[in-house]
Amino acid sequence: MPAFGLLHRLSVYYGMQDVIVIGGGLAGLISALELARAGHAVTLVERKTYPFHKVCGEYVSNEVRPYVESLGVDLQALGATDIRRFQVSAPSGRLLESTLDLGGFGISRYVLDYELYQLGLAAGVQFRLGQQVEGVTFSTDKFGVALSDGTTLTSRLVLGTFGKRSKLDKSLNRAFVRQPAPTHRGSANQSPYIGVKYHVRADLPDDVIALHNFSDGYCGMSAIEGGKYCVCYLTTRANLRRYGNIPDMERAILHRNPHLKALFSTAELLYDKPEVITEISFAPKRAVEGHILMAGDSAGLITPLCGNGMAMAIHGAKFASELSNAFLQNQLTRSELENQYQRGWSARFARRLWVGRNVQKLFGRPWLTEAGAWAFGAFKPALRTVMRQTHGEVIGV
Numbered sequence: 133m134p135a136f137g138l139l140h141r142l143s144v145y146y147g148m149q150d151v152i153v154i155g156g157g158l159a160g161l162i163s164a165l166e167l168a169r170a171g172h173a174v175t176l177v178e179r180k181t182y183p184f185h186k187v188c189g190e191y192v193s194n195e196v197r198p199y200v201e202s203l204g205v206d207l208q209a210l211g212a213t214d215i216r217r218f219q220v221s222a223p224s225g226r227l228l229e230s231t232l233d234l235g236g237f238g239i240s241r242y243v244l245d246y247e248l249y250q251l252g253l254a255a256g257v258q259f260r261l262g263q264q265v266e267g268v269t270f271s272t273d274k275f276g277v278a279l280s281d282g283t284t285l286t287s288r289l290v291l292g293t294f295g296k297r298s299k300l301d302k303s304l305n306r307a308f309v310r311q312p313a314p315t316h317r318g319s320a321n322q323s324p325y326i327g328v329k330y331h332v333r334a335d336l337p338d339d340v341i342a343l344h345n346f347s348d349g350y351c352g353m354s355a356i357e358g359g360k361y362c363v364c365y366l367t368t369r370a371n372l373r374r375y376g377n378i379p380d381m382e383r384a385i386l387h388r389n390p391h392l393k394a395l396f397s398t399a400e401l402l403y404d405k406p407e408v409i410t411e412i413s414f415a416p417k418r419a420v421e422g423h424i425l426m427a428g429d430s431a432g433l434i435t436p437l438c439g440n441g442m443a444m445a446i447h448g449a450k451f452a453s454e455l456s457n458a459f460l461q462n463q464l465t466r467s468e469l470e471n472q473y474q475r476g477w478s479a480r481f482a483r484r485l486w487v488g489r490n491v492q493k494l495f496g497r498p499w500l501t502e503a504g505a506w507a508f509g510a511f512k513p514a515l516r517t518v519m520r521q522t523h524g525e526v527i528g529v
């Protein structure tokens with residue numbers, strides 16, 4: 133038993149947790165798992181109940197594959213696909229293809245998050261499912277975390293892994309929710325993005341991630357487990373408002389790209405209705421707020437165009453749990469923890485987020501995307517450079 137074991141046991145006895153993790157997506161599940169395996173008392177609060185679907189393209193960069201497998205996730209047994217090629221089409225349908233230097237794998241969040249949840253249970257993580265965190269306070273060096281069932285949990289540390297946008301951002305009065313959400317056009321007053329996802333069966337290659345552009349948006353497609361494909365697109369709320377509903381918007385806008393028209397007219401849709409999320413914003417955020425360490429999308433959301441938000445959430449969770457472990461073992465003071473985390477987080481991810489925001493400006497605008505596609509076609513190395521700039525090295529286990 134580690135030297136901090138007795139104190140830890142006493143504090144758990146008196147109801148105080150070492151760590152409360154708010155939100156059980158990839159960042160939350162992995163942080164909780166790592167910290168529980170390191171011997172800490174961890175409670176994870178998730179407002180939904182596993183397994184559940186999530187709006188996400190479900191293509192995971194190989195930069196995190198060895199690490200994910202080292203956690204005990206058997207990707208092959210779960211049916212993850214191996215993705216090696218990349219296709220991008222302009223709104224007119226003009227198609228370019230390139231191999232991926234690093235590549236990735238395809239697996240649904242329904243399966244991957246559920247697997248991590250099972251590993252968390254086995255490691256002793258306490259799950260409070262179907263509960264929303266409504267507020268967090270910090271005083272006399274401890275946190276109070278208020279849940280929707282009226283209970284308040286206490287802990288030495290809180291990790292904020294509650295995703296791209298949560299009511300909690302408002303209750304924490306975070307700066308990015310006080311600003312009007314910017315869009316890819318750069319204007320603060322235009323409407324933010326929406327994300328739509330389907331699982332389909334279709335006659336498509338299973339080693340390709342395709343990114344099909346349309347006016348004011350793009351749609352990613354790649355194979356996941358069980359012979360299925362994930363089809364997920366991002367567009368503006370203004371597009372949806374203009375056409376009133378998703379099927380009409382898809383017919384009027386997405387189908388102008390012949391690849392999307394072919395997909396939507398031939399694929400078998402496996403949900404009654406698509407998963408939809410609104411109010412997506414790529415505004416910069418802070419990695420530490422109110423003494424809470426943020427990881428994953430809560431710390432910064434990279435544009436889906438870059439296809440590695442999940443890798444960043446996983447990588448961020450590894451980093452957050454390593455430093456949290458050092459703090460909980462009294463090797464770091466709280467202010468050392470917060471400073472090292474903020475600096476380390478920026479060093480790892482700030483540049484990727486910046487490149488992602490700028491590359492996003494190329495997409496969705498018909499003339500720019502056509503020009504971008506032409507330029508990338510002429511200079512395929514440019515496409516590879518952009519990929520390298522928005523992805524990291526394979527992370528160590």
Ligand SMILES: Cc1cc2nc3c(=O)[nH]c(=O)nc-3n(C[C@H](O)[C@H](O)[C@H](O)COP(=O)(O)OP(=O)(O)OC[C@H]3O[C@@H](n4cnc5c(N)ncnc54)[C@H](O)[C@@H]3O)c2cc1C
Pocket residue numbers: 154155156157158159160177178179180186187188189190191192193263264265266293294295296297298299300326327328352364365366412427428429430433434436439440441442443445
């Ligand atoms: C359209 C779209 C397509 C994308 N495609 C890809 C892709 O192909 N590849 C890729 O790598 N990335 C992709 N991403 C990004 C990727 O989905 C995210 O970066 C990733 O899910 C981040 O994980 P996370 O753990 O930070 O957050 P999430 O997975 O969003 O988890 C946050 C969790 O917190 C819970 N929660 C929120 N508030 C509370 C609260 N108050 N109390 C309790 N629980 C709460 C939520 O229910 C949720 O389960 C895409 C994103 C979008 C929008």
